[in-house]
Amino acid sequence: MMLETIINQATIETPRFDLRPVRVSDAGLIEMYISDKRVSRNTSSIPHPLPPGLVEAFIGRVSAADRTEDAWVMDGTKMGGGEVMGVISLTRVDVGQSEIGYWVAPAFWNSGIASEAVAALVAANPQQCRTIFATVHQGNAASARVLTNCGFCYLGDAETYSVAQGAKVPTWTYSRKQH
Numbered sequence: 493m494m495l496e497t498i499i500n501q502a503t504i505e506t507p508r509f510d511l512r513p514v515r516v517s518d519a520g521l522i523e524m525y526i527s528d529k530r531v532s533r534n535t536s537s538i539p540h541p542l543p544p545g546l547v548e549a550f551i552g553r554v555s556a557a558d559r560t561e562d563a564w565v566m567d568g569t570k571m572g573g574g575e576v577m578g579v580i581s582l583t584r585v586d587v588g589q590s591e592i593g594y595w596v597a598p599a600f601w602n603s604g605i606a607s608e609a610v611a612a613l614v615a616a617n618p619q620q621c622r623t624i625f626a627t628v629h630q631g632n633a634a635s636a637r638v639l640t641n642c643g644f645c646y647l648g649d650a651e652t653y654s655v656a657q658g659a660k661v662p663t664w665t666y667s668r669k670q671h
Contacts, residue, residue, distance in 0.1 A: 501513045501562055501564075501618070502616070502618060503564075504612050504613060504616045504618070505612075506608050506609070506612045507608075508568060508571050508573070508605075508608065509566050509567055509568040509570065509571065509573060509577065509605070509608070509609075510567045510570060511564035511565070511566060511567070511580060511609060511612060511613060512564060512565055512567050513554075513555075513562075513563070513564060513565075514550075514551055514554055514555065514563045514564065514565050514579065515551075516548075516551055516555075518551070518565055518575070518576050519547045519548060519551060521574075521575065521576035522547050522550075522551075522565075522576060522579065523542065523546075523547045525576065525578075525595075525597040525598075526538050526542060526547070526595065527540075527541070527542045528597075528598060529656070530598055531595050531597070531598065532656035533629075533654070533656045533657055534595070534629055534631075534632045534635065535593070535595060535654070535656065536627070536629075536652045536653065536654050536655065536661075537655060538595075538655070538656055539655040539656055540655075540656040550563075554581070560583060560584045561581055561582070561583040561584070562581060562582050562618065562619065563579055563580070563581040564579065564580050564581070564609075564613070565577075565578075565579055566578040566579065566580065566600075566605055566609050568605075574597070574599070574600065576597070577596060577597055577599075577600045577605055578594060578595055578596035578597055578600065578605060578606065578609065579594065579595060580592070580593070580594040580609045580610065580613055581593050581594070582613065582618070582619050582621070582624070584619060585625065588620070588621055588622035588623065589621060589622065589623045589624075589625065590619050590621045590623075590624055590625070591624070591625045591626065591627070592610065592613065592614075592624050592625070592626050593626070594606055594609060594610065594635075594638075596609075601634070602634075606634075606635070606638045607638045607641050607642060610638055610639065610642045611642045614642055614643070614670070617670055621670050622669065622670055623667055623668070623669055623670065624644075624667065624668045624670065625665065625666065625667050626639050626644060626665070626666045626667075626668075627650070627652060627663045627664070627665050627666075628663060628664050628666070629654070629661050629662070629663055630649075630661070630662040630663060630664055631661070636664055636666075639666045639668075640666075642668070643668050644666035644667060644668040645666060645667060645668065646664060646665075646666055647665040647666060647667055648664075648665055649662060649663070649664060649665070650662075650663050650664075650665050651663055
């Protein structure tokens, strides 16, 4: 029997689902969802097609004691929903500053899950951030609405390399000051 590593990361509750640390047992569902080109093309770091071992490496990275990225699964089992509906993360970029990133499985799009997850993570502020940044591909207006609805302010246009698209893509950059 393989025991899962217990990491020092709190579960964050919302009315409909919990944000809980990623587990090794989540690998199959995460892989199934991020293998969908509709998901990967809206991120900068998820390649398409998905190479073997990428999900396991991600889980190892966010479970490590010396990690710089904390990740939570959007787990809806408490209300009869999916065990993995998406993933949200905070990556430390500087003292008091982190970058938020998230994806939601297509089956749960347009359900408010992303907005609820971002709002809950911002309210919990587990990394004690003064500022949280976010970058959204300009073709992903729904994700931009999630951020503005959660109090993020538009900073400007930029570009980033998307491994799924194999090209630079235009982005919008946002930030949110914490109180």
